[in-house]
Amino acid sequence: MKLYLRYLEILFKSQLQYRASFILMTIGQFFVPLVMFASIYFLFEKFGQIEGWSFFEVALCFSIVHMSFAISVCFMRGFDSFSKLVVNAGFDRLLVRPRNTIVQVLGSNFEFTRLGRLIQSTMVLIWALLNISIEWNAFKVATLIFMLIGGIFIFSGIFILGASLCFFTVQGLELINIFTDGSREISQYPLSIYKDWVKNFFTFIVPLGIINYIPLMYLLGRGPYNDILSMLTPLIGIVFIIPCLYVWKFGVSKYLSAGS
Amino acid sequence: MKPYLAIFNLRMINGLQYRIAALAGVATQFVWGFMYIMIYEAFYHGFTGTQTISLEQLATYIWLQQAFFFFVLLWLKDNEIFDSITSGSIAYELCRPCGIYGFWFAKLIAHRLSGTLLRCMPILVIGFFLPIPYRLSLPPNFLTFILFLVTLLLGLIVVISLSMIVYVSVFVTMSPIGSFLIFSVVGEFFSGLMMPVPLMPIWLQNIVYILPFRLSGDLPFRVYSGNISTNDAIIGILTQILWIIGLIALGKVLLTKMLKRVVVQGG
Numbered sequence: 358m359k360l361y362l363r364y365l366e367i368l369f370k371s372q373l374q375y376r377a378s379f380i381l382m383t384i385g386q387f388f389v390p391l392v393m394f395a396s397i398y399f400l401f402e403k404f405g406q407i408e409g410w411s412f413f414e415v416a417l418c419f420s421i422v423h424m425s426f427a428i429s430v431c432f433m434r435g436f437d438s439f440s441k442l443v444v445n446a447g448f449d450r451l452l453v454r455p456r457n458t459i460v461q462v463l464g465s466n467f468e469f470t471r472l473g474r475l476i477q478s479t480m481v482l483i484w485a486l487l488n489i490s491i492e493w494n495a496f497k498v499a500t501l502i503f504m505l506i507g508g509i510f511i512f513s514g515i516f517i518l519g520a521s522l523c524f525f526t527v528q529g530l531e532l533i534n535i536f537t538d539g540s541r542e543i544s545q546y547p548l549s550i551y552k553d554w555v556k557n558f559f560t561f562i563v564p565l566g567i568i569n570y571i572p573l574m575y576l577l578g579r580g581p582y583n584d585i586l587s588m589l590t591p592l593i594g595i596v597f598i599i600p601c602l603y604v605w606k607f608g609v610s611k612y613l614s615a616g617s
Numbered sequence: 618m619k620p621y622l623a624i625f626n627l628r629m630i631n632g633l634q635y636r637i638a639a640l641a642g643v644a645t646q647f648v649w650g651f652m653y654i655m656i657y658e659a660f661y662h663g664f665t666g667t668q669t670i671s672l673e674q675l676a677t678y679i680w681l682q683q684a685f686f687f688f689v690l691l692w693l694k695d696n697e698i699f700d701s702i703t704s705g706s707i708a709y710e711l712c713r714p715c716g717i718y719g720f721w722f723a724k725l726i727a728h729r730l731s732g733t734l735l736r737c738m739p740i741l742v743i744g745f746f747l748p749i750p751y752r753l754s755l756p757p758n759f760l761t762f763i764l765f766l767v768t769l770l771l772g773l774i775v776v777i778s779l780s781m782i783v784y785v786s787v788f789v790t791m792s793p794i795g796s797f798l799i800f801s802v803v804g805e806f807f808s809g810l811m812m813p814v815p816l817m818p819i820w821l822q823n824i825v826y827i828l829p830f831r832l833s834g835d836l837p838f839r840v841y842s843g844n845i846s847t848n849d850a851i852i853g854i855l856t857q858i859l860w861i862i863g864l865i866a867l868g869k870v871l872l873t874k875m876l877k878r879v880v881v882q883g884g
Contacts, residue, residue, distance in 0.1 A: 377790075377795070378794060378795045379795075380795070381794075381795025381796055381798075381799065382794060382795040382798065384795070384799065385795055385798030385799045385802065386798070388798075388799060388802045388803065389798075389802055392802050392803070392805075392806045392811055393811060395806070395811075396806070396811045396812035399812060399816070399817055399818055399821065400660060400812060400816060402818055403666075403816055403818065404660045404661075404664050404666075405664070406663070407656075407659050407660050408659050408662060408663070532641045532644060532645070534645055535644060535645050535648050539645075539648050539649070539652070542649075542652060543652055546656060546659075550655075550656065550659035551655055551659070552655060555655065
């Protein structure tokens with residue numbers, strides 16, 4: 358843990374070296390979800406609702422997904438750009454150090470500029486919460502926090518899984534973007550608007566449904582499910598990371614250096 | 618003209634090598650296309666107001682955007698050009714016996730064209746065979762098809778002359794990523810890649826029509842789907858030509874200005 362904090366400190370300093378670029382990049386990262394959000398807003402202005410969901414309900418869903426994605430991409434940047442480490446055999450250096458590979462890859466990169474994204478989606482969250490009448494109680498507050506935590510773990514799991522694939526393909530695969538960016542895009546709307554096969558895929562394979570649909574229904578007081586159960590479902594997201602870590606371990610054991 | 622054609626050829630051959638990457642790109646484009654159509658289908662479902670574009674036209678619009686993604690995408694940068702400016706190796710390029718504007722222009726066109734050639738076919742072919750709300754339909758008549766091709770190619774030139782200005786701006790900022798990100802995010806919104814232009818509120822559409830971005834990502838595809846009449850399409854073509862002349866002139870002026878100031882250090 359101490360090691361990781363040290364890594365962060367160094368990365369933060371190095372990223373601040375190019376100050377103007379850093380600031381512009383953060384602003385740019387603020388714009389990315391802002392523009393997406395704006396288009397959702399305009400679509401609602403035209404259509405009014407989507408399969409019975411109102412604008413602020415979708416905004417709530419959007420903000421939770423984007424917040425957890427932003428946090429997870431901050432931390433997981435090392436895994437996201439992992440193919441570079443494999444291609445130039447930089448991973449060899451990590452292997453000879455007497456520390457856990459996961460901590461080292463995590464520490465190899467941290468995207469501070471993605472905080473721009475986080476700020477934007479937090480603003481959306483606040484705006485949405487101010488406009489939806491939810492009967493708040495301790496359970497619901499906990500649900501909201503669990504949704505975030507579950508989301509962070511699920512996205513992190515996808516990043517680790519994508520990085521593990523690099524052990525077998527060497528080259529980074531653009532395909533993995535379908536799962537990272539694609540699942541983010543898809544889950545910014547409540548899953549119930551999609552066709553069944555999409556719903557099933559994102560509930561049972563990549564379990565985003567458990568952070569975006571079931572607890573959301575509970576928050577809005579529409580869920581047919583039990584309170585405690587709905588509150589706890591997002592935490593299943595944490596379990597998702599376990600198989601991903603196993604795949605990672607398996608990948609490390611199969612790792613063949615690209616040489617030099 | 619000949620050296621530019623040679624550069625174009627070279628880059629085309631080079632670009633066509635990346636087949637596997639293109640295949641992955643096609644898969645991504647498919648997922649995106651399906652996702653957008655599904656979302657719009659859900660929006661249209663239970664909507665009773667007036668439609669500015671039908672769902673079938675919208676599906677065609679989206680598939681074409683996906684198929685010609687490399688023509689319209691602004692977030693597509695040539696790192697070689699950036700590097701040559703920031704590292705100073707532009708000195709070599711200045712020694713070449715051809716204008717640097719045309720050199721970069723040919724390079725960028727080849728990059729986008731080769732990328733599109735590899736990607737568009739699978740999407741177009743499969744798109745034609747999808748079930749109804751998802752199907753990519755044929756253009757209403759042959760004339761619209763011709764107009765579509767013209768607007769598409771002119772749109773490509775608009776995109777490239779726009780991005781040339783961004784490349785030139787690197788001479789000032791020296792660090793391209795931040796400004797490039799903002800440019801592409803805002804530009805892609807105004808070109809209709811984030812949401813189709815016909816679905817935007819009227820006041821926003823008015824802004825979009827003033828800006829050049831929609832000439833590549835929106836106009837050709839609406840011409841194809843029959844959402845824009847022949848007359849409007851011809852007006853669109855004229856607008857495209859005017860913008861191209863203006864942007865290329867601006868880009869050239871800025872470039873010569875920058876090159877006068879350029880100081881290359883070291884040997």
